[in-house]
Amino acid sequence: xxxxxxxxxxxxxxxxxxxxxxxxxxxxxxxxxxxxxxxxxxxxxxxxxxxxxxxxxxxxxxxxxxxxxxxxxxxxxxxxxxxxxxxxxxxxxxxxxxxxxxxxxxxxxxxxxxxxxxxxxxxxxxxxxxxxxxxxxxxxxxxxxxxxxxxxxxxxxxxxxxxxxxxxxxxxxxxxxxxxxxxxxxxxxxxxxxxxxxxxxxxxxxxxxxxxxxxxxxxxxxxxxxxxxxxxxxxxxxxxxxxxxxxxxxxxxxxxxxxxxxxxxxxxxxxxxxxxxxxxxxxxxxxxxxxxxxxxxxxxxxxxxxxxxxxxxxxxxxxxxxxxxxxxxxxxxxxxxxxxxxxxxxxxxxxxxxxxxxxxxxxxxxxxxxxxxxxxxxxxxxxxxxxxxxxxxxxxxxxxxxxxxxxxxxxxxxxxxxxxxxxxxxxxxxxxxxxxxxxxxxxxxxxxxxxxxxxxxxxxxxxxxxxxxxxxxxxxxxxxxxxxxxxxxxxxxxxxxxxxxxxxxxxxxxxxxxxxxxxxxxxxxxxxxxxxxxxxxxxxxxxxxxxxxxxxxxxxxxxxxxxxxxxxxxxxxxxxxxxxxxxxxxxx
Numbered sequence: 238x239x240x241x242x243x244x245x246x247x248x249x250x251x252x253x254x255x256x257x258x259x260x261x262x263x264x265x266x267x268x269x270x271x272x273x274x275x276x277x278x279x280x281x282x283x284x285x286x287x288x289x290x291x292x293x294x295x296x297x298x299x300x301x302x303x304x305x306x307x308x309x310x311x312x313x314x315x316x317x318x319x320x321x322x323x324x325x326x327x328x329x330x331x332x333x334x335x336x337x338x339x340x341x342x343x344x345x346x347x348x349x350x351x352x353x354x355x356x357x358x359x360x361x362x363x364x365x366x367x368x369x370x371x372x373x374x375x376x377x378x379x380x381x382x383x384x385x386x387x388x389x390x391x392x393x394x395x396x397x398x399x400x401x402x403x404x405x406x407x408x409x410x411x412x413x414x415x416x417x418x419x420x421x422x423x424x425x426x427x428x429x430x431x432x433x434x435x436x437x438x439x440x441x442x443x444x445x446x447x448x449x450x451x452x453x454x455x456x457x458x459x460x461x462x463x464x465x466x467x468x469x470x471x472x473x474x475x476x477x478x479x480x481x482x483x484x485x486x487x488x489x490x491x492x493x494x495x496x497x498x499x500x501x502x503x504x505x506x507x508x509x510x511x512x513x514x515x516x517x518x519x520x521x522x523x524x525x526x527x528x529x530x531x532x533x534x535x536x537x538x539x540x541x542x543x544x545x546x547x548x549x550x551x552x553x554x555x556x557x558x559x560x561x562x563x564x565x566x567x568x569x570x571x572x573x574x575x576x577x578x579x580x581x582x583x584x585x586x587x588x589x590x591x592x593x594x595x596x597x598x599x600x601x602x603x604x605x606x607x608x609x610x611x612x613x614x615x616x617x618x619x620x621x622x623x624x625x626x627x628x629x630x631x632x633x634x635x636x637x638x639x640x641x642x643x644x645x646x647x648x649x650x651x652x653x654x655x656x657x658x659x660x661x662x663x664x665x666x667x668x669x670x671x672x673x674x675x676x677x678x679x680x681x682x683x684x685x686x687x688x689x690x691x692x693x694x695x696x697x698x699x700x701x702x703x704x705x706x707x708x709x710x711x712x713x714x715x716x717x718x719x720x721x722x723x724x725x726x727x728x729x730x731x732x733x734x735x736x737x738x739x740x741x742x743x744x745x746x747x748x749x750x751x752x753x754x755x756x757x758x759x760x761x762x763x764x765x766x767x768x769x770x771x772x773x774x775x776x777x778x779x780x781x782x783x784x785x786x787x788x789x790x791x792x793x794x795x796x797x798x799x800x801x802x803x804x805x806x807x808x809x810x811x812x813x814x815x816x817x818x819x820x821x822x823x824x825x
Contacts, residue, residue, distance in 0.1 A: 242257060244375065247749065248723075248727040250352065251380060252377065252379070256375065259325075260334035260336070261369055262293075265292060265294060268282045268294065268295050268307075270308040271309055273342070274308040277346035279295070280480055280481060281354065282306075287365065288363050289357075289369070306338070311341060314345060316342060316344070317381040318380030319339065319341065320340075323373065323374050334374075343482070344415065347482025348379065351411055353372070357370055358371075362758075381415075383729050385697040386726065389701070391423075391702075393422055393423035393425060394423060395447075395706075397705075399466060399470050399473070399474065403477050404711070406478045408761070415482055418552055418604075418700065419474075423497065424521050425496075426443075426463060427498055428442060428465045433541065434501070436501035437497075437502075440500055442465040443461060444514040447516060449780055450782055462709075487545075487548070487551060489542060492531070492584075493525075494521070495523070496523050497514045499512075505534060507524060508523065521559075522561050524559065528572070531588075543601065550604050551603055551604065552604040552621075553603050553605050556608045556609070556623070558608065560581055563581045585609070593618050594615060603615075603619070604620075604621060607629065616637065618637060619637070635694075637694065641696065642700040645665060646667065646671070647672060647702065648664060649721050649725075650706070653667060653668060653717070653721060658771055658778075660775060661782040665787040669750070670747070672701075673725075673743055675699075675725070676733075677696065677728065701725045703717060715764040715765055718765075719763050719765035723754055
């Protein structure tokens with residue numbers, strides 16, 4: 238349980254020593270910083286001034302005694318690491334003290350700034366206040382376990398206005414996550430402005446209605462839905478995230494999940510007919526015609542995406558690409574033959590590989606879901622393993638850098654409890670304890686990933702996913718994401734430990750979460766799922782979900798057999814996407 242005087246930090250640092258006592262930072266206290274660390278120091282100063290009604294003074298290092306917060310470089314610390322010392326004044330403790338942050342780099346300074354905010358208590362998460370700023374006397378040594386600590390936000394299925402995306406970035410940063418993958422395109426909507434192809438947002442960003450709950454009920458809301466981000470909006474999002482230590486990774490999904498693009502430009506599709514943007518969930522048979530024209534189109538799209546996003550990584554999707562319509566097209570079958578491919582289904586890997594090469598030629602690295610791995614895929618591509626551990630292990634063994642993101646563990650749109658009023662219960666049961674027990678690198682995988690210290694074939698880290706088929710507002714995103722994202726963040730950041738359900742670490746985390754961290758989320762205004770179940774206003778009476786049984790599905794196919802489209806004709810589920818009919822309904 239909670240240790241006396243422990244500040245209850247989440248994620249838990251590698252080492253925290255609490256000496257007793259506190260330091261009062263007063264109006265006019267100086268904030269000094271090494272120039273390299275200034276963005277993190279500036280962010281901390283601004284949110285702290287706002288929360289506590291103070292004026293903190295930016296100053297050059299070494300301006301004399303008195304109340305001071307100082308950010309210094311410490312090359313001896315590991316990458317992303319930091320050290321915090323909060324000390325009372327030696328002669329007059331009641332007169333305040335000093336805060337010294339030493340960081341290995343800017344990433345470490347950003348993490349330290351978030352820790353300083355937590356040390357100040359829940360009031361630090363309010364937008365206005367007049368209470369004193371008091372920090373406990375502590376010595377903290379900390380460093381991240383993984384370099385990639387990500388969360389995916391799906392804004393394609395249900396669009397989130399820009400201010401909600403910025404808020405989500407703040408919350409991700411508060412938990413020391415450092416990658417936000419924005420799922421910008423899918424069958425149900427295209428959310429990124431492309432100047433060369435204006436119909437992508439003029440037509441592809443809007444659908445006439447949305448399915449409510451599982452498609453099996455045929456329930457539609459009859460309400461148009463849509464929206465998109467201008468390129469200036471996205472540049473703002475990128476800069477806002479950078480100021481908080483987060484890299485935004487845009488995802489343009491190909492060659493499946495493209496009905497919104499095909500609705501705008503029918504020549505891209507296999508059928509070549511015009512239809513509206515898809516209104517149902519599930520895996521669509523409608524995929525791109527893998528032609529030179531489609532390749533040229535998406536190279537142009539990526540050129541504009543590369544200009545907007547300065548990230549090292551560009552995600553290309555590559556998941557769930559049924560070749561059914563390709564097999565029915567003589568011209569596409571002939572194209573596969575002319576390219577020397579043994580089967581038309583190999584056009585999937587060929588197409589993704591060509592776009593990955595385009596990204597690489599621009600000095601960036603492509604990111605793909607694990608289905609896109611093929612002998613043609615360049616080795617500099619990062620593979621995100623969502624169908625289980627086996628795909629990630631195979632990619633590591635083949636020399637790819639890997640991010641573990643299995644739906645069986647870290648898909649946060651899956652139901653968080655078995656409460657009878659759980660809103661739209663879909664997917665596997667994944668409680669806070671389940672997420673906390675997730676281990677990105679099980680012992681069984683270690684032989685397949687023995688060269689973790691090398692380049693390539695590294696396990697870069699892990700990522701949680703927030704898909705939004707059934708999350709139609711920021712309130713619903715809050716409910717599905719928190720507090721499970723806090724549990725995930727500790728797995729991604731803190732040293733490896735036995736976090737299995739019922740373990741000492743699991744019990745301590747739940748106690749720390751409830752006593753110390755949920756009050757922070759309350760102060761920030763996060764409408765998280767209570768540990769005991771939903772509030773009445775968080776329920777969705779009458780909306781049918783589609784729960785899945787993890788034990789039963791694993792018993793049949795193992796973790797390698799869950800998720801995605803299968804060549805044998807079966808259709809498995811993508812997060813909360815129920816299996817689509819063999820011939821999915823097309824919108825008129």
